[in-house]
Every structure is written in structure tokens, then in C-alpha cells.
């Protein structure tokens with residue numbers, strides 16, 4: 001049995017200043033995958049049934065590249081890997097990192113605000129979607145008596161911190177392969193109203209499981225998994 005724990009993390013030689021660098025939340029996801037993927041199963045899903053995986057909000061591309069690394073090493077894992085981001089710089093950065101890791105033209109990159117630019121051919125096709133979204137509440141500040149919002153698509157999740165994620169969740173079922181079990185992995189933060197978020201997720205038909213947590217400075221960051229309720 002191959003030990004995924006021994007797989008090297010992708011080499012991230014390109015980090016642009018406007019692109020989110022791999023951080024604790026990124027490694028919460030990667031380290032979980034190291035624990036739960038083996039030659040036959042991806043977190044309990046038969047690994048040979050997974051045809052398409054999407055890394056939404058890919059940033060440097062590290063999560064998509066780690067999935068590509070698993071693919072190289074496990075013969076039954078033949079899933080196609082997709083990575084998307086709203087930011088031009090992130091897509092450029094992830095494409096360069098794909099090359100550095102010798103996976104040139106292996107990952108399909110899509111520059112898109114959530115699913116807006118996804119072709120119809122990708123509807124109902126993803127078995128697994130990973131999204132480490134911007135998850136912090138927006139900061140507002142006063143300047144010359146005008147209230148302004150500082151926005152940064154790396155961390156600004158909207159007024160309550162989960163508006164971007166909820167927008168994603170409202171669109172996601174159109175792009176999930178609903179003919180078999182699917183998983184959505186995502187990060188949330190204790191700085192947001194998690195019980196409100198959970199209520200919304202339940203209304204939309206998802207069951208949420210907490211997989212891991214880490215305390216970082218002033219918040220807990222939480223790795224979650226959604227599946228059909």
C-alpha cells in the first residue's frame with residue numbers, strides 16, 4: 001500500500017504578491033487528504049469512480065497540484081483535475097506552478113467568478129469540489145465621512161464572511177455529479193456565525209461534517225465536508 005503521507009508537497013516557486021500563499025487553511029485540506037486517500041478509496045468513495053475534481057479558488061494551484069501528485073502515484077485514480085479562480089494573477093501563478101512541478105497541461109484552468117464561465121459540458125460532472133473560499137467578514141472603514149469597504153478576494157467573504165461561499169453553494173448543485181455520492185470540502189472560520197451558515201446549508205439540502213480544526217491567532221479555522229442530506 002502506498003503511503004500518501006510520504007508524497008512530497010507541490011513545489012510552489014511562484015507566489016505573486018496578490019495571490020494567496022499556501023497557509024494553515026490550505027494545509028488543513030492537504031493534510032486531511034494525506035490521511036484519507038489510499039489506493040482504493042478517497043475518503044470512503046471508491047477511487048475509480050471519481051471522474052472529475054474541481055479546486056475552486058485555486059490561488060497558487062497547490063491543492064490541484066497535490067491532487068495531480070496523488071493521480072501520478074495511484075493507478076486507479078484517473079480523475080481529471082480542474083482548477084478555477086476569479087483572479088487573473090492566480091490563474092497565471094497556478095499555471096507556472098503546474099510547469100515547475102512537471103505537470104504542464106495536465107490541469108484544466110478556468111478563470112471565472114464561481115461557475116459563471118464554466119462551459120455547459122461541465123454541468124453535473126464534478127464528483128469532488130474543494131473550495132478554500134474567502135471566509136472573513138468584510139472590514140468597513142470611514143474615510144471623509146464616507147463608509148468604504150476594503151475588498152480583497154483572497155479573504156473577504158462578504159459582510160458576514162460567508163456570502164461568497166453561500167453564492168457558490170446556491171450554484172454548486174448544477175455542477176455536481178448527482179448520480180453518485182459527491183463531496184464538497186471547504187474551510188470556514190469561527191469569526192463568522194457558523195450556526196446561521198449551517199442552517200442555510202441544511203435548507204439547501206446539504207449535510208455538514210466537521211473534519212478538523214486549527215486555532216490560528218484570533219480564530220479557529222475549520223475543515224468541513226458537505227454531502228447530500
Ligand SMILES: C[S@@+](CC[C@H](N)C(=O)[O-])C[C@H]1O[C@@H](n2cnc3c(N)ncnc32)[C@H](O)[C@@H]1O
Pocket residue numbers: 020021022023025026056057058059060061062063084085086087090112113114132133134135153154155164
Ligand atoms: C483563501 S484563498 C485560497 C487559495 C488556495 N486554494 C489555497 O488554499 O491556498 C481564496 C481564493 O479564492 C479566490 N476567489 C475569491 N472569490 C472567488 C470567486 N467569486 N470565484 C472564484 N474564485 C474566487 C481568490 O482569488 C483566492 O485565490
